[in-house]
Amino acid sequence: xxxxxxxxxxxxxxxxxxxxxxxTDDPSVTEKGKWHFEFFNEIDALQSPLYPNLRQNTxxxxxxxxxxxxxxxxxxxxxxxxxxxxxxxxxxxTGIGDTNLGVKWNFHNESPNSRIPALxxxxxxxxxxxxxxxxxxxxxxxxxxxxxxxxxxxxxIRVTANTGVLFAGNTSTGVVGITTTRGRVYTGGLSLLRExxxxxxxxxEAYGGYAPDAGIPRSQLQxxxxxxxxxxxxxxxxFGLLGGKYIGSPRIGGQVGFSVDFPxxxxx
Numbered sequence: 001x002x003x004x005x006x007x008x009x010x011x012x013x014x015x016x017x018x019x020x021x022x023x024t025d026d027p028s029v030t031e032k033g034k035w036h037f038e039f040f041n042e043i044d045a046l047q048s049p050l051y052p053n054l055r056q057n058t059x060x061x062x063x064x065x066x067x068x069x070x071x072x073x074x075x076x077x078x079x080x081x082x083x084x085x086x087x088x089x090x091x092x093x094t095g096i097g098d099t100n101l102g103v104k105w106n107f108h109n110e111s112p113n114s115r116i117p118a119l120x121x122x123x124x125x126x127x128x129x130x131x132x133x134x135x136x137x138x139x140x141x142x143x144x145x146x147x148x149x150x151x152x153x154x155x156x157i158r159v160t161a162n163t164g165v166l167f168a169g170n171t172s173t174g175v176v177g178i179t180t181t182r183g184r185v186y187t188g189g190l191s192l193l194r195e196x197x198x199x200x201x202x203x204x205e206a207y208g209g210y211a212p213d214a215g216i217p218r219s220q221l222q223x224x225x226x227x228x229x230x231x232x233x234x235x236x237x238x239f240g241l242l243g244g245k246y247i248g249s250p251r252i253g254g255q256v257g258f259s260v261d262f263p264x265x266x267x268x
Contacts, residue, residue, distance in 0.1 A: 021240035024189030027120035030066035040257025044250035052085035093134035117151035142169025202227035220248030
């Protein structure tokens with residue numbers, strides 16, 4: 001969002017961001033005292049069991065701030081538009097979704113002389129700021145722990161994995177995701193990225209969720225292909241195409257966005 005020498009490893013630990021457009025998070029954190037901003041817009045065609053809901057547009061804003069001791073503070077909030085068939089009332093719901101506040105800790109960096117991957121952990125609390133009556137929010141407070149792993153297979157190819165557990169609440173953003181009010185949800189993601197040159201990185205991802213409680217009506221499994229183009233230092237453009245199965249995933253969708261590092265882009 002290569003490690004054949006200490007210099008290359010240093011570049012990874014200071015410059016990589018959470019790997020938009022993918023849902024699988026990157027272990028890197030924002031440098032101490034710096035700001036990182038991300039925005040993406042995703043339009044999804046929904047699974048048929050969600051009828052009369054047809055499409056969902058998610059515009060998400062995320063701000064990261066680097067803290068001491070390899071910690072990062074995260075805040076993000078989506079703006080949603082849910083489009084429905086003619087029979088529904090209201091036909092369209094728009095508004096702010098649920099707001100996430102989290103902290104991420106990068107507690108182990110990858111070493112070229114070790115098989116142990118880079119390791120981070122993040123903990124998020126999602127506050128029910130969205131209107132649950134119009135499907136813009138869950139109406140619940142969510143508590144989510146995520147463990148992040150990353151290992152370079154070569155200097156230009158890296159694999160990243162996430163394993164997470166939702167202790168309470170649900171994974172939904174609007175009508176996409178796993179909806180539940182009780183019981184744990186286990187989530188996971190796996191991405192493979194290749195850096196073709198200093199500007200272009202492309203990759204693929206599988207991401208999903210599973211609720212072992214038989215009373216929970218949703219599962220989630222989706223796949224994405226996409227990448228990032230570094231337009232200039234501190235500014236990257238991202239894009240992705242995705243599709244999935246099960247009611248908790250989009251049937252098909254597309255995503256575009258950008259990321260900005262401050263003050264890097266100002267100083268360039």
